[in-house]
Amino acid sequence: MPPLLQLHQATIRFGGLTAVNTVDFAIAEGSLCGLIGPNGAGKTTVFNLITGVYAPTHGRITFAGHDLAGKKVHEVAALGIGRTFQNIRLFDRLSVFDNVRVACNRHRATGPLQTLVRLRAFRDDEAAVSRRAEELLEMFNLLRFRDTPATCLPYGEQRRLEIVRALATRPRLLLLDEPAAGMNPSEKADLVRLIRHIHREFGLTILLVEHSMRVVMGVCQTIAVLDHGMKIAEGTPAEIRQNRKVIDAYLGEEHAPLKAE
């Protein structure tokens, strides 16, 4: 079976800086992969390449048989790639419920003109969307904040809401950009459980960019390591832990084996 997502020699340059350099990378359907690397290694840039925020200078990216070249961000999303952001990007003016509801737009059965005519079909459609949004919120224990403006949520809940919003688009591939940023150890442990749960219950493929070794080593089946825009290693958590190049990239001169923090 061909991989769900494939990066082939993906490269992007900003002026003189090659942020991502000839990266080959494939994700099989249903897997849970990690993408790690030191600060500035190009991890988020890889996400932006996949989601169409940037177009690669060279190379090709394919998703589920579609070439992503020239696709706009919303078109990539419509193919079934959902994402979260490193710095949380919620819709501040909308309530928690509406943040999720608006993400259900891709699966609406009725068109914009129906909002004016409001036939039975439209009302049923809206009711179905509301039900689905509420179910998702309940599943992630956010329903109690239903009508709260998104900005008023506590930080951890905002992170969770962003994941719920991405799930509401019913993606086949979910990209999580540093979901553990700013969390304490107990919150991180919760997050590990949450990611595993999503992977299992929604049957989707997850690619995780993360700084925290504890989270990555804890959940990922395979891990790719970036350094200075190049992929320097790929393998299971155990292999990565022993990999010389990775240890060098992370710890510089100190050649100690990596341990979970």
Added chain:
Amino acid sequence: MAEIPQSRAPNPKSDTPVPVWRLLPRQHLALALGLVAAVVISRFSGSIDAYLVDVAIGIGINVILAVSLNLVNGHTGQFSLGHAGFMSVGAYLAAACTVFAGPRLLGAAPGPLAHNLLFFGALLIGGLGAAFAGLLVGIPSLRLKGDYLALVTLGFGEIIRVIFQNVEVLGGALGFNGVPAYTDFAWAYGWGVLTIFTVSCLVNSTYGRGFIATHDNEIAAQSIGLDTTRYKTVAFAVGAFFAGVAGGLFAHLKLSIDPRGFDFTRSIEIVVMVILGGMGNTLGVILAAVLLTILPEILRPVAEYRMVLYSLLLIILMITRPQGLLNFRFGKTRL
């Protein structure tokens, strides 16, 4: 932590019987009531002081302008300074329809129905023309943000003005005179109600939440599959359509239009209504439109100080209530 719910929430609507009056969606009921009220009140407008009726119609037109601009500037967050430009397109198109095509279409002895149909058609053409102009400006310029978009729309409005000043058939710089007096209370408020209905129906839906999402965080909106350019274009076209209709109403109220009446000061007036009402807050924007139409009338006795007071008020309001004078939140939990 996430737990899987044991039972799915039941559909609240499936079992309960629907009352007869709920066969119409709530919004349609409000629309019907509003239209009936506009016509009924209009019947009695003959017995009300003509000046008051005039002011009231002015309020109606400003409500249309402010509510439609609110879709663009308030909900979708696109800063347009060209609303008066779109208004002028509608005003000139509609006036041209009734002045040039009217006599030919109506023939010798037209009934009131024929006049009303003609006017309705003229307003539609004016609105569609303005919407077309909106698309023309919107499609290339919507990738610009904030100040830059404001400037392009401002520039467009000014270009429209210069063009109308040079079209001799439409009166050129002297203005276009002899427009028939079609606009009355019912027309102004009927369209006002229709504008409010359209904008709130659009926004209060799963689809319409996309306008606000586009405003709040464009990248995030795209990442959940929303075509934000499409949303902005729709907002621009719908906003321009109603601005055009308002222009048509204005032309058939004043009976004479002049390109200078649609300059950028007029656009600013409408923007101020939207900001004062609290961007994206329909009720607030309506109240602001009412207030800002009445205010100059109240200040009429101190005629020359009127604009000075108006501008001072504007500055003070921006400094003391930047979220909008009339922006209140009801029933929202703040954590």
Added chain:
Amino acid sequence: MTEFLQQLINGLSLGAIYALLALGYTMVYGVLRFINFAHADVFMVGSFAGYYLGRLVPGGTLWGGLAVLAAAMIACALLGVLIERLAYRPLRGGPTLNVLITAIGVSLLLQYSGQIIFGATPRTFPQLFPVAQFHLGRVGISSNQIVVIVVAPLLIAGLQLVVFKTRMGMAMRAVSLNLKAAQLVGVNINTVISFTFALGSALAAAGGILYSMNYPSIDPLMGVMPGLKAFTAAILGGIGSLPGAALGGLILGGAETFVGGSQFSTYKDAIAFGILIVILLLRPAGLLGRWTAEKI
């Protein structure tokens, strides 16, 4: 050819005035990131200051003209500082839109106060500098145009000196690069912003007087059109860039004069906005500006 040279001279003197005005827009935008709509009305106040101060000195003398110019510049510098202090500072850090609307409010306030104080009917601007008409072949140039072509570049050069050779200029550049960082390294941003407004408003006053010398009918709404055009010039050159503003002013003045001299003269006012739209669509950073992308 004669026609062309004549238009070139006219365009150059108009462009130099737009450039003076554009510099004020671009400086404020560079530091505070908003369009100071009231700038055009400071230009108008400068012109009226020249009108009233001109009565105090003997007309048609070089020293008299320069004294009026300097006094009007100082008066407007104070006005600019006052506007910033009272209207813009309370809103600093707020949404751009609100500051923009406040600026429009200040603009309206100046225009309509002007109509009460100065009267709404146009007045004739006095002859401040000595008058003469020179001829180079069949090309005519007036002494007023010469004053513009000499004074404007001198002022622009002076501004360059201030911005690039003084401590205050360095602080201005620091604030325009990053306001918060400048504050952190000890730049007093209030002083810098006041100074920026003072400089910009002084240049606007000079522009107002030079403009009125060549178009001697002045009224309280006279600033609106030159203001919009000068702002276009600032965008054209690349907002935030001083040489860009000067270049943009010259291009715009030239374009407008040539269109005004052709059979499309009635479309003269549309030219500026046509240029504005084209430049924003094709190269929103302007000719000499840099475009920064949002980080995701």
